[in-house]
Amino acid sequence: MTKEQELLSGAALTTFRLNGQFLGVAEELARPAGLTAARWQVLGAVLATPLPVAGIARAMGITRQSVQRIADLLVHQGLAEYLPNPSHRRAKLLRPTAEGLAAVRRIDPAHAVLARRLAGELGTEGFSRALDALRRLSSALDAIAPTAEAP
Amino acid sequence: MTKEQELLSGAALTTFRLNGQFLGVAEELARPAGLTAARWQVLGAVLATPLPVAGIARAMGITRQSVQRIADLLVHQGLAEYLPNPSHRRAKLLRPTAEGLAAVRRIDPAHAVLARRLAGELGTEGFSRALDALRRLSSALDAIAPTAEAP
DNA sequence: GACCGATTGACAGTATGCTGTCGTTATGAC
């Protein structure tokens, strides 16, 4: 195995692990608010401005179908609602309800505590550089592995 | 939201995206060899030395149940086999068959090409530093969020 | 104004990972 291959495999494997770790803590943070990590994430995506399901999917980098499922659950749960979209009859806009907003806000304190602890481990500076590294890696993957989205 | 919270959310969100990207490329690489990303990963874990399912799970940082499922599929597919474990009657050791080894080797060339392209984007040095950042982040999460595994 | 391609939501099927629970097997304390 070449050195580059070791780096690629290491990065992928570590990312898989990291994904599990972040998912775990997100799930823990969200549970007391009656949310799951995925629902928190979708709700978070429309906190600032309502978006259609496909738009949320693009913002999150996952498929519309996955977001659709979560969005329907959120609406059914009363944490979000669909608004008519003036510019597209089918693509209704998703927006959190008051209850949904309250749920997200309830997560905030524990989220802040965890963020502070992590920053304590890495140093705010190191934390910031780690995030940069993640973003660069993601961009590089986008650059070399076009997801068949290039028309 | 505090600055630390922005960093934590950004890191989590970017990791989720990165996970999807690495999973996607791994799936693409593995498919021509008749493997999936998960099967490739499990097979890769026992290339050097046979391990019981629970051992693989620990090495990969996921649950034994998930590994068990994949391992059974690999055995059923003829790509791996269970060996009697001298030191534990139930915990049979998983080992790739000749066919399993061949499948993994078939992935190698495309893997090398992709690794080289990614290294071209990031620079080998930058790639290496990115991997370090991933590992530090993972360790920091381990340090502050014990997965209830501390007796 | 009619047509064509792209976007969107709906629905079905599949892969992966998780939790929870149970019986079996090793390991260590006594």
Add this chain to the structure above:
DNA sequence: GTCATAACGACAGCATACTGTCAATCGGTC
């Protein structure tokens, strides 16, 4: 040597994400 505890595999059920397919809608072209 016995017994409690931990580790392990087996099985069931759930959450998330993906692919594939189809009909409805929108936007631009002619």
